[in-house]
Amino acid sequence: xxxxxxxxxxxxxxxxASLELGCNYSYGGTVNLFWYVQYPGQHLQLLxxxxxxxxxxxxxxxxxxEFIKSKFSFNLRKxxxxxxxxAEYFCAVNEKNAGNxxxxxxGTRLMVKP
Amino acid sequence: xTAVSQTPKYxxxxxxxxxxxxxxxxxxxxxxxxxxxxxKKFLKIMFSYNNKELIINETVPNRFSPxxxxxxxxxxxxxxxxxxxxxxxxxxxxxxxxxxxQFFGPGTRLTxx
Numbered sequence: 001x002x003x004x005x006x007x008x009x010x011x012x013x014x015x016x017a018s019l020e021l022g023c024n025y026s027y028g029g030t031v032n033l034f035w036y037v038q039y040p041g042q043h044l045q046l047l048x049x050x051x052x053x054x055x056x057x058x059x060x061x062x063x064x065x066e067f068i069k070s071k072f073s074f075n076l077r078k079x080x081x082x083x084x085x086x087a088e089y090f091c092a093v094n095e096k097n098a099g100n101x102x103x104x105x106x107g108t109r110l111m112v113k114p
Numbered sequence: 115x116t117a118v119s120q121t122p123k124y125x126x127x128x129x130x131x132x133x134x135x136x137x138x139x140x141x142x143x144x145x146x147x148x149x150x151x152x153x154k155k156f157l158k159i160m161f162s163y164n165n166k167e168l169i170i171n172e173t174v175p176n177r178f179s180p181x182x183x184x185x186x187x188x189x190x191x192x193x194x195x196x197x198x199x200x201x202x203x204x205x206x207x208x209x210x211x212x213x214x215x216q217f218f219g220p221g222t223r224l225t226x227x
Contacts, residue, residue, distance in 0.1 A: 032212050043118075044157075044202065044218040051213050076221040088155055094212045099169060100145060102216060 023091030137205030
């Protein structure tokens, strides 16, 4: 069965600091990878996704993620965080050619101090 | 315009009751989902529903039953509510196929007393 691990449960940063959130998945087949963000009191929104091609993907709000197949990783990065990036971040995976049921990681709560 | 909407936003009820949560999407999608987010923010798929094809996560108790009157609606009915059912339930929709983004609703916070 698929599983997704996010090793950082809580991250606290000051504004302008760089961010990297880890995501590793366990699955032997070909997968699609996603990062979703949940701002306080709001629904999940897609930050970025990787289906194929260039392993470095850019998303909204200055976020990017790199797919490293050999490490089964899809880490999220942002060079300089803002207070408004305070949110819960979720990595998710689904299996290509097998429906669209996402398996989510446990989430990382990011707090950015002004 | 709201893409994926859910009602109610909050639901407080007693153990043993039966309740329903409604979900509607106006995106023209053909697949809808229900996810459960527990108190630790862990999100887990419950159901996927596409044109009368229901895919059930085998860990979901049969007290939970999705009902889809048409492809724009997927309601979640819960019988005999238990304390452990307290969670936030998110509806989502997408086009069929893994290479399609899922759009999520605002969530329904269910509290079982």
